[in-house]
Amino acid sequence: MSKVVTAQEIATLVKGELKGNADISICGINSLIDASEGHVSFLGNKKYKSQVEQSKASVFIVGRDFDSPLREGKGYIFCDRPELAFSHAIMIFAPEPVKFKPGVHPAAVVHETALVSESAYIGPCAVIDANAVIGKNTVINAGCYIGESSKVGDDCLIYANVSVRERCIIGNKVIIHSGTTVGSDGYGFVPGPQGIIKLPQVGIVQIDDDVEIGANCAIDRARFGKTWLKHGVKLDNLVHVAHNVTVGEFSLLIGQCGIAGSTEIGRGVIIAAQAGINGHIKIGDGSKVAGTSGVVKSLSPGSEVVGTPAETPREFMERLSMPKKVKRLSAKINELEQAIEALKLKIN
Missing domain, CATH: 3.40.1390.10 (MurE/MurF, N-terminal domain)
Structure with a gap:
């Protein structure tokens, strides 16, 4: 009823x-x-x-x-x-939320050295690898993979078909939606005389408390050290965070944006849909990057940028309006030239 x-x-x-x-x-x-x-x-x-x-x-x-x-x-x-x-x-x-009875589904695979809380739920066909740790009241849904020596904290909700690769650290009250991979190799290659050489990616991903990650995201492990999503960060679907990136507290990364390697995103930053952030730069606290923008250099705190290459809204509008201004000025010059010619004829 x-x-x-x-x-x-x-x-x-x-x-x-x-x-x-x-x-x-x-x-x-x-x-x-x-x-x-x-x-x-x-x-x-x-x-x-x-x-x-x-x-x-x-x-x-x-x-x-x-x-x-x-x-x-x-x-x-x-x-x-x-x-x-x-x-x-x-x-x-709203309908009642789905409830998960604590325990391990018979079709799940849990390594004998893994530590799974008695209050956690492990769904069918999930795999919990050696020395992994699953915290209290955490839900690992069907088809998930939690890699060797990875840690998932308390009160987490991991939806179906999420992969958390080896040695990654997930905090408490983290939500990860279906299809996301945490800890995939960073994109590291160097051209050599015999082809392209892969650089080892031996770091980890650390995700702090109260982070939510949308569906089909890729959070790459660090080449060394860690890729780090800090407290309260929220990712939309289809977001890519490359190796060694740090995302500051309470920042918002919106659908299809991408952050290149070793970039530091400050606290409370908003990166809108399909924006691209160059590698090895810093985006200051509270900055806002408009959708489809391309940020190629560091931004000071509180910046607001739009376009490619990213610039302030004032600069963007000035550049956008420049062709019209040039056209008007060109017409005015033509008019003046005609007036000058008319004066010359009159004088002569």
């Missing part, structure tokens, strides 16, 4: 101020466009304010600066951060 709550109950949960009908029954959540009667929705960006006026939703979670007329019969929950509040509302109607 679907869950039904009142508008007032939602307002109380999200710590918002309700205006309008407090007794509206809510049975689900949806976007402003797709919502029907009995749904709660939210306005996260004021440019979509017109959708609130047209939406069929019964209750709206909005910012405290929302100033449109309130529709009769509807409920409006005013709060400081509508998107975050809506996330809390979603959980009222």
